[in-house]
Amino acid sequence: MPVPFQPVSGLLCYCRPGFEPDLAAELAERAAGVHVAGYPQTNRNDGYVLFHSDNGPSLTHELPFRELVFARQKLMLLAELRELDPKDRIAPIFAALAGRGRHGELLVEHPDSDDGKQLAGLARSFGNALRPALRKRGFLSQKDDPRFPRLHVFFVSGTHAFLAQSTVGDSAPWPLGIPRLRVHADAPSRSALKLEEAFLVLLTERERKARLQPGMRAADLGAAPGGWTWVLTRQHMRVVAVDNGPLQAALHDTGLVDHQREDGFRWKPDGTLDWMVCDMVEQPRRVAERMATWFREGWCRNAIFNLKLPMKKRWQETLLALDLFAEQAGAHDTLTIRARQLYHDREEITVYASIE
Structure with a gap:
């Protein structure tokens, strides 16, 4: 037996x-x-x-x-x-x-x-x-x-x-x-689910209440067609959507979106924003360096961004990119970094960073 x-x-x-x-x-x-x-x-x-x-x-x-x-x-x-x-x-x-x-x-x-x-x-x-x-x-x-x-x-x-x-x-x-999320009929793209999941997984309930407030100012780098911008507007934030491509027309009707037709890797804000989000397809170390610049220069207080990973040695590349970001971002005593491969991610991980 x-x-x-x-x-x-x-x-x-x-x-x-x-x-x-x-x-x-x-x-x-x-x-x-x-x-x-x-x-x-x-x-x-x-x-x-x-x-x-x-x-x-x-x-x-x-x-x-x-x-x-x-x-x-x-x-x-x-x-x-x-x-x-x-x-x-x-x-x-x-x-x-x-x-x-x-x-x-x-x-x-x-x-x-x-x-x-x-x-x-x-x-x-x-x-x-x-x-x-x-x-x-x-x-x-x-x-x-x-x-x-x-x-x-x-x-x-x-x-x-x-x-x-x-x-x-x-x-x-x-x-x-796995958090159970559904695509909304009016969402510009399925990528909206990635940012919705990131807010659920990477932020605590207390952080969501404190850091997702109506009237906050945000930037979405590489925004087109506007999935992540749409999620931010649902939080009643004012969003600068940075992309040379077009946005879903309905986003303009919200009165919350300023579409800047510029390169997301070069654009910078006039002052400090509450949020910056980025889902651009680029080498992970290049993204990490640009995201670090945003924190080093004081352009944002909170950020969520994706790092697209190679097909092999993805853990090693993740470590390199996260270490590079932490090293170049500055504010080491007050900088929070959390990363996770989300359910709605594919060959990528999502990073949340915040200056307390």
Whole structure:
């Protein structure tokens, strides 16, 4: 009879399929930087990375989720369940959870990959069966309770799953780590979703309330056709849209947009703006240098910009670009930098920078 579960220690992190080597390289380098031994395990296009370490609690503490770039979600591993009996997948989970205390929420998930999406139905139906069973046994609070860690059951096949947990405040709050956003019918382009997601993922709720205020002044570099400008106007900001190309006509009707037909890499404002956003297609180091100039010269207080990455060694290029930006931006004591590959990103990462 097979062992129903095997305790495991380390991290389980979700990512965009195809970027597993980049997340694995990031986790390995960051773990080495905080002197926690471990090693990554993954396969390309799986949509997740396992990072094995004998000290999972220490590792999850030393690698805060907000500092990870290629991870959509960060979980601490509890157990691996193999050869699950489709007639009784719950008993092994009970056995694995014995002595681990109570959890405040249950998420039953699957990889965001072509193969993983076929497990969506199983995850949904199993979650509906497992949730009341866990509550009856005392493993799960009667109502969602953020005071306790979340429990994640992560199916990689119908007979193979991982148990893991996440801490509220040190993980993504959405299933699979993906905020559910929809394209608005009046948005000039789908790129609007990238900026909407960036505000949700890279800013805290308190920061959004304080830094996305009506009447603020912003610039959108490389604005055409106006997706990011549209998002800013929905925050009732006044926007200088900088691009030689045309904007969606409806943006002019808002009375909030000043279209400057100039090169976004050369244009500069007359004074300090509250926001600068940029989604131009250019070499990441060139973008990083220009964005650093904006902060060094005091042209903006907050910025969100994208860095387009090469096909190979993307973690290394990310480090180089972010280090270059930090080095040239100045204001080191007051400059906040956060970066993440968002769900709506492709071969790029999105960076938020702010001078407190």
